[in-house]
Amino acid sequence: MPDHLKPFVVKIVPVVASRRGALDFYYPDVDGPRPAVVFVHGGPLPSGVTPRPRDWPLFQGYGSLVSSQGLVAVVVEHGLTDPTRYPVAAADVAAAVDAVRADPRVDPSRIALWFFSGGGLLSADWLSSSAEWLRCVALSYPVVAVPPGWPVDERFRPVSAVRSAGALPIVLTRAGLEQPVVAEGVASFVAAAADVEVVEVPNGRHSFDVLDDTDESREAVHRAVAAVKARLVEE
Structure with missing residues (x-):
């Protein structure tokens, strides 16, 4: 079985997503507009890979888990098919955030963005955002420094961007056995951040x-979800 199709480590009650275009919405069973967590998958991922990330157990798991916490979870399908397409993927994510905030079941003033792996470079735009509705940026085993040889635009430099993040809350999950090139970037990012909770x-x-x-893995997932939720519901 390919690694990306292995089961999510947390036992969840599956929630059937509502698919609208490039977005899968996982709605909680509660009334009223709710805070939302937007999940941004990694990459680059060749266009021929199937199933696509929003159909992986990983993101179906996170979507179901977060919705069980009374939050709206949204998984974005974006166009990061090679390292030159970060601008395309960034535009896809921005459009997705607009669509999520416009959803009547979402509280548009309480949004978190959660980036995974190679999607971490896409966080740069949001780390320097001053939008009051962006309550948290979360990252899991993120690529936050451009790997050697990747032709990526200077715009996508989270280690630089986080220096402008001010008091924006950040929740970062760090894998202890991470690839060295990724781990070095994460260490620089954590050192540069003003407000970061690191889930080890x-x-x-x-x-x-x-x-x-x-x-250990299950505890880390639960701790990260709880940390993001706390930032979304606090006054």
Whole structure:
């Protein structure tokens, strides 16, 4: 079985997503507009790979888990098919955020963005945002420094952008057995951030939330979800 199709490490009650275009909405079973978490998958991922990320157990798991917490979860399908397409993916994510905020079941003043792996470079635009409705940026085993040889526009430099993030809350999940090139970028990012909660997974690998079926992994997922929720519901 390919790694990306392995089960999510947390046992969840599956929620059937409402698919609208490039977005999968996981709605909670509660009334009224609710805060929303927008999940941004990693990459670059060749266009021929199937199933696409929003159909992976990982994102179906996070979507179901977050909706069980009384929040709207949204998984975005974006066009990061090679390193030159970060601007395309960034435009897809921006359009997705606009659509999420316009949804009548979403509180548009309480949004979190959660980036995974190679999608981490897409966080740069949002880290320097001054939007009051952006309550949290979360990152899981993120690529936050451009790997050697990747032809990526200067715009996508989270380590630089986070210096302008001010008091924007950040929740970062760090895998202890991360690839060295990724780990170095994460260390620089954490050192530069003003307000960051680091969820450590000492024995976790990149994609620990499907690769490492351990209590440590499950605890890290729950802690990260709780930290993001706390930022969304606080006054």
